[in-house]
Amino acid sequence: MVIEDTLFILWLMVAGPLWAAVGLYLLPNLNHNRSEKDQLPVTQLQIAGVIGGFALGPIGVGLFYFEPHLIRRTTIAAGIIVTVFVSSQVLVRVVEPNLPSVLWLVLAGPLWAALAAYFIPRQYRMVEADDQNVLTAAALGGFAIGPLIFGLMWKHTPKISRDWMIILGSLGAWQIYTVFAINNPDNLCVAAPFHVTYLTQQTANGVVIGAIYSLMAVGLTLIYSVQGIVSFAHGQLYMVGGYFSFYFLMFGANFLSDLTGTEVTINPLWGIPVAAVIVFVMGAAFERAFLKPMHDGLIERVSEYAILITFGFGFFIEYTTLAIAGPFPQRTGRFIEIRRFTLQRTQITDDFAFGPINIIGDRVFAMIIGIVLIFALLYFLQRTWTGRGLRATSQDKQAAAVAGINPTNMNTLSFALGSMLAAMSGAALIPIFAWVPWVGAEMVGRSYVIVVLGGLGSVPGALVGGIIVGIVEALGAGCHPDPSKGAAYKEAFALVIFALVLLLKPTGLFGREQH
Amino acid sequence: MALFKRIESAIDGSIGRRRLGYALLGLVILFFLWFPNDTSQSNYVKTVFISGFFYAILSSSWALLAGIAGQFSFGHMAFMGIGAYVAGLFARDGITFAALGIALTPESISSVGAIVIGTIVAGAVGLVIGWLLLRLRSAYLALFTIAFSELFRIAMLTEYDYTGGSNGLSLRPLLQVADVDTARQIEYYLMFALLIVCLLLMYRVAHSPIGMFLRAMREDEDAASALGVNVVRYKILIFVFTSMIVGLAGAIFYSDIGSERIIPEQLEVLQMSLIIAYAVIGGMESLLGAAAGAFISRYLLEAMREVVITLPLGLTLPDGSDAFVWETGAWRFALFGLVMVFTLRYMRNGLLYPILDWFSGRDLIMQETVSIRKSDDDVAADMEDSG
Structure with a gap:
C-alpha cells in the first residue's frame, strides 16, 4: 500500500489543519450554554476539536459539537485509527486509479449527504415544521446536489412530498451512472451503440x-x-x-x-x-x-x-x-418447452439497432x-x-x-x-x-x-x-467492471440498498408509520 | 423430588451450595488445566477442546450483548472476522504512508501488534455500527446486522486479490512450534487462558452498575432513559466492548500457531446461528451458562459424529455385528435445532443456567427473568382485590 504523495499531502495540508482549527475554535463554545457545574474542561474540548477536525474533518467537529458526550479519549483514539486506516484504503484502492470524477462522488457526495441528514432535520424541528421524510430527502439531496440542498431546505423548510424523493433520487442515480460511464467507457452498460x-x-x-x-x-x-x-x-x-x-x-x-x-x-x-x-x-x-x-x-x-x-x-x-x-x-x-422468448433485432437508424432481447422461457x-x-x-x-x-x-x-x-x-x-x-x-x-x-x-x-x-x-x-x-x-x-466479481457481489447490491433504507427511511416506500 | 429436597437440605446444612459450587468450578478448571497432559488423549480431542473454548468466548459475549443488554445482533461473527482479517492483512502487507515517511513494513509489525490492531479496528467498526443501530429495535436491528455481516462476508469472498477468497487467509502465527504435540498444548493453554480472561472481563462488566443499566434498558428502554440511564452511551459501549472481545478472540484463535486459516465460510449466517444456539441452550442471560453451553454442545456435536450403540446380552444385528453404528451426518445438527426450539419454548433460561443458579443459592432466575413478572391484567386484578 503506497499512497500517492501529492494527493495525501494535499489532503493533509488543506483539509486536516483547516478543520482542526475550526474544531479548536468551535468546541470550547459548548460551555457557553451550560450551567456552572456542567462545564466541560476546556483543554479536553480543544484537544477533541483538533483531533476530531484533523482526523474526520467537518464530520468530527460536528459530531463532537452536537454530541459532546462522545468526547472521550477512547472514542478519539479509535476514531483516528479507523480514519487513517479507512482513508488510506479508500485513497489507494478507489481514488488513486481514477481520480477526478470519483473523488467528488465518493468523497463529497456521501459527505454532503451525511451533513444534510444530520443538520436539516434539526432545522426542521427547530422551526417546528413537519419533519416527515425530511431525513430521507436531505440525505438524497445532499448526495445528488451537494451543498445546494441546504439552500433549498434550510430557510423555507418546505413540506417534502414524494415528488421530491423521486426527483432527487433519480438525480443521484443519474450521477452515479455518469461517473460510472466516465470511468468505464468500455463497459457494456455504457458503450454505445449496444x-x-x-x-x-x-x-x-x-x-x-x-x-x-x-x-x-x-x-x-x-x-x-x-x-x-x-x-x-x-x-x-x-x-x-x-x-x-x-x-x-x-x-x-x-x-x-x-x-x-x-x-x-x-x-x-x-x-x-x-x-x-x-x-x-x-x-x-x-x-x-x-x-x-x-x-x-x-x-x-x-x-x-x-x-x-x-x-x-x-x-x-x-x-x-x-x-x-x-x-x-x-x-x-x-415448465414449458420454449427455451427462450426473443424480441427480434430492429434497425432504428443506420447506426443504431435495438435488440435482440432474450428471456428464458x-x-x-x-x-x-x-x-x-x-x-x-x-x-x-x-x-x-x-x-x-x-x-x-x-x-x-x-x-x-x-x-x-x-x-x-x-x-x-x-x-x-x-x-x-x-x-x-x-x-x-x-x-x-x-x-x-x-x-x-x-x-x-x-x-x-x-x-x-x-x-x-x-x-x-x-x-x-x-x-x-x-x-x-x-x-x-x-x-x-469485473464480470466475475459482479456476479459474486450480486446480493451485496441489494444489501446496500437495505442498509440505506433501514437507516434513512425504516418505514420503507409504502410502510405505515410505526405507532 | 423428595430425595432431591433431602439432598438439597443436607448440602445446605453442611458445606452450603455456594461453597460446593466454587469447589466444583475449581475442579472443572483443574481438569481443564490437567487435560493436555493426559497422553492417552489424541490431538483431535484437544483440537475439539480448543475450538470449544473459542466458541465459548463467542457465545458468552453474545449472551452479554443479546441476553443481558437485549441487543439482538447477528453480526457477531462479522466482528470476529474483522479482528482476524485485519490482523492478518496488517501482518502480511503492512502499511505505508509515503508522505509522512512512515513505513510499517510487515517485518516491523509483530504478530501481537497485528492482533492489537485487529482488535481495535473491530472495536472501531463496532462503534460505527453501534451508533447507526441506535435508531433500530429488535427485528430491524437483527435484519440490519444480518445485512452487515453478509456484506462483509461477500466482500471478503470476492476481493480474493487481498483476502485469498474462499481459500482463506492465514494469519502470522504467534508462536512457531515445530513439534505438533507441544504446539497443540500451547494452543490449548492459550485459548483456555483467553477464555478465562474474557469471562472475567465480561463478568466484571455484567455485575457492575453498567450491567444493571443494561438490564434496565433491556426491560424497558424508555423507562430506563427516564430514570437517568444514558441509553445512547451504554448501548454503544456494550457494542464496542463485545466487538472488541470477539475481534480479539478471532485474531488470536486464527493466529496462535498458524494452524487454521480464516475463511469467509466462517462468517456465514449459519455459523452465527450456531453461536446463538449454544448461548440459548446454555442460558442466554448467564455468561458462564452460555460459555458452558457452547463448550458442551461443541463437544457433543463432535462426539455425535458417529453413534455406536453396543447391543447388550450378546444380541446381534441381522448382519452379525453386535453394535449398531449410525453415521449421524447432518442429523446431529437437526437434533440440535430441535433442542434449541424446545429450550426456548419451555426453558427460556437455558438448560444449564438453572443448575448454575441452584449453586448460587440466591434464586437469581427469580430476580432476573421477567417470566414471573405480572402482566398488566394481573396487576389490575390485584388492585381491584385490595381496593
Missing part, C-alpha cells in the same frame, strides 16, 4: 426474477402485518417447498411410470400446490405450538422470542433437509405464476370474509375480536399462509435454480431487503420492492 439493448436486457431479466422474489416477500410481509414478527424461518420454508415439489415430482413420476408401464414425467407446475399444502400444514402446526403462547401472554419479550424461535425452526428444517436430501444440487424438469412462466398468485392473494385479502378478517386483525386486534373475528385463528392463518407463499415460490423456482439445502439462506436475505424497501406489512410494497431488487441485482451484476 448499451440500450444491454440495459433493457438486464432490466427485463431483473423484472422477471423480481416478480418471483416478490411472491416470497409477500408471505413475509403478511406474517408481519398480522403478527408483528419477522419470520426468520422463511428462507428455509422456501427451500423446503422446492424439495417437496422435487420429491413429489420424482416419486409421482416413478409411481405413474410403474402403473402405466411407460415413461411419464409430471409438469413441475403440479409440484406447487403439493408444496403449498404441506408447508401450510407445517406452518400452522408450528404457529400453534410455538407462536401461540406468545400471543397468550405466556412469554415475555415477545419480539426477541419470535426472532429466536423462528430462527431455531429454520435451523431445524435446514439440517433435517440436509440429512435427508444430501448436499447435492437438484433440479426438476421444465421458464423464468417468464415463473414470473406469471408469481404475479397470478399475488393477485389471487390480493383478491383473497380484499374480497373474502376471511381475508378481510386478516386485514382487520392486522389493523386492530381488539376491535377485530369485537367484530367476531377470532384473532388466534387469524394469527395461525397468517403464519401458515405466509409460509405457504414462501413454499410456492420455492416450488416455482426449483425448475430454474439448482437446489441445495442452503439455498434458502441466500434467498431470504433478498426478501428481507424487499419487505423493508417496500415497507414491512405492505403487500403492494412487496411487489414493487421485489421488482426493484430484481432490477438492481441484474444491473449491478451485469454492469460491474
Whole structure:
C-alpha cells in the first residue's frame, strides 16, 4: 500500500489543519450554554476539536459539537485509527486509479449527504415544521446536489412530498451512472451503440426474477402485518417447498411410470400446490405450538422470542433437509418447452439497432405464476370474509375480536399462509435454480431487503420492492467492471440498498408509520 | 423430588451450595488445566477442546450483548472476522504512508501488534455500527446486522486479490512450534487462558452498575432513559466492548500457531446461528451458562459424529455385528435445532443456567427473568382485590 504523495499531502495540508482549527475554535463554545457545574474542561474540548477536525474533518467537529458526550479519549483514539486506516484504503484502492470524477462522488457526495441528514432535520424541528421524510430527502439531496440542498431546505423548510424523493433520487442515480460511464467507457452498460439493448436486457431479466422474489416477500410481509414478527424461518420454508415439489415430482413420476408401464414425467407446475399444502400444514402446526403462547401472554419479550424461535425452526428444517436430501444440487424438469422468448433485432437508424432481447422461457412462466398468485392473494385479502378478517386483525386486534373475528385463528392463518407463499415460490423456482439445502439462506436475505424497501406489512410494497431488487441485482451484476466479481457481489447490491433504507427511511416506500 | 429436597437440605446444612459450587468450578478448571497432559488423549480431542473454548468466548459475549443488554445482533461473527482479517492483512502487507515517511513494513509489525490492531479496528467498526443501530429495535436491528455481516462476508469472498477468497487467509502465527504435540498444548493453554480472561472481563462488566443499566434498558428502554440511564452511551459501549472481545478472540484463535486459516465460510449466517444456539441452550442471560453451553454442545456435536450403540446380552444385528453404528451426518445438527426450539419454548433460561443458579443459592432466575413478572391484567386484578 503506497499512497500517492501529492494527493495525501494535499489532503493533509488543506483539509486536516483547516478543520482542526475550526474544531479548536468551535468546541470550547459548548460551555457557553451550560450551567456552572456542567462545564466541560476546556483543554479536553480543544484537544477533541483538533483531533476530531484533523482526523474526520467537518464530520468530527460536528459530531463532537452536537454530541459532546462522545468526547472521550477512547472514542478519539479509535476514531483516528479507523480514519487513517479507512482513508488510506479508500485513497489507494478507489481514488488513486481514477481520480477526478470519483473523488467528488465518493468523497463529497456521501459527505454532503451525511451533513444534510444530520443538520436539516434539526432545522426542521427547530422551526417546528413537519419533519416527515425530511431525513430521507436531505440525505438524497445532499448526495445528488451537494451543498445546494441546504439552500433549498434550510430557510423555507418546505413540506417534502414524494415528488421530491423521486426527483432527487433519480438525480443521484443519474450521477452515479455518469461517473460510472466516465470511468468505464468500455463497459457494456455504457458503450454505445449496444448499451440500450444491454440495459433493457438486464432490466427485463431483473423484472422477471423480481416478480418471483416478490411472491416470497409477500408471505413475509403478511406474517408481519398480522403478527408483528419477522419470520426468520422463511428462507428455509422456501427451500423446503422446492424439495417437496422435487420429491413429489420424482416419486409421482416413478409411481405413474410403474402403473402405466411407460415413461411419464409430471409438469413441475403440479409440484406447487403439493408444496403449498404441506408447508401450510407445517406452518400452522408450528404457529400453534410455538407462536401461540406468545400471543397468550405466556412469554415475555415477545419480539426477541419470535426472532429466536423462528430462527431455531429454520435451523431445524435446514439440517433435517440436509440429512435427508444430501448436499447435492437438484433440479426438476421444465415448465414449458420454449427455451427462450426473443424480441427480434430492429434497425432504428443506420447506426443504431435495438435488440435482440432474450428471456428464458421458464423464468417468464415463473414470473406469471408469481404475479397470478399475488393477485389471487390480493383478491383473497380484499374480497373474502376471511381475508378481510386478516386485514382487520392486522389493523386492530381488539376491535377485530369485537367484530367476531377470532384473532388466534387469524394469527395461525397468517403464519401458515405466509409460509405457504414462501413454499410456492420455492416450488416455482426449483425448475430454474439448482437446489441445495442452503439455498434458502441466500434467498431470504433478498426478501428481507424487499419487505423493508417496500415497507414491512405492505403487500403492494412487496411487489414493487421485489421488482426493484430484481432490477438492481441484474444491473449491478451485469454492469460491474469485473464480470466475475459482479456476479459474486450480486446480493451485496441489494444489501446496500437495505442498509440505506433501514437507516434513512425504516418505514420503507409504502410502510405505515410505526405507532 | 423428595430425595432431591433431602439432598438439597443436607448440602445446605453442611458445606452450603455456594461453597460446593466454587469447589466444583475449581475442579472443572483443574481438569481443564490437567487435560493436555493426559497422553492417552489424541490431538483431535484437544483440537475439539480448543475450538470449544473459542466458541465459548463467542457465545458468552453474545449472551452479554443479546441476553443481558437485549441487543439482538447477528453480526457477531462479522466482528470476529474483522479482528482476524485485519490482523492478518496488517501482518502480511503492512502499511505505508509515503508522505509522512512512515513505513510499517510487515517485518516491523509483530504478530501481537497485528492482533492489537485487529482488535481495535473491530472495536472501531463496532462503534460505527453501534451508533447507526441506535435508531433500530429488535427485528430491524437483527435484519440490519444480518445485512452487515453478509456484506462483509461477500466482500471478503470476492476481493480474493487481498483476502485469498474462499481459500482463506492465514494469519502470522504467534508462536512457531515445530513439534505438533507441544504446539497443540500451547494452543490449548492459550485459548483456555483467553477464555478465562474474557469471562472475567465480561463478568466484571455484567455485575457492575453498567450491567444493571443494561438490564434496565433491556426491560424497558424508555423507562430506563427516564430514570437517568444514558441509553445512547451504554448501548454503544456494550457494542464496542463485545466487538472488541470477539475481534480479539478471532485474531488470536486464527493466529496462535498458524494452524487454521480464516475463511469467509466462517462468517456465514449459519455459523452465527450456531453461536446463538449454544448461548440459548446454555442460558442466554448467564455468561458462564452460555460459555458452558457452547463448550458442551461443541463437544457433543463432535462426539455425535458417529453413534455406536453396543447391543447388550450378546444380541446381534441381522448382519452379525453386535453394535449398531449410525453415521449421524447432518442429523446431529437437526437434533440440535430441535433442542434449541424446545429450550426456548419451555426453558427460556437455558438448560444449564438453572443448575448454575441452584449453586448460587440466591434464586437469581427469580430476580432476573421477567417470566414471573405480572402482566398488566394481573396487576389490575390485584388492585381491584385490595381496593
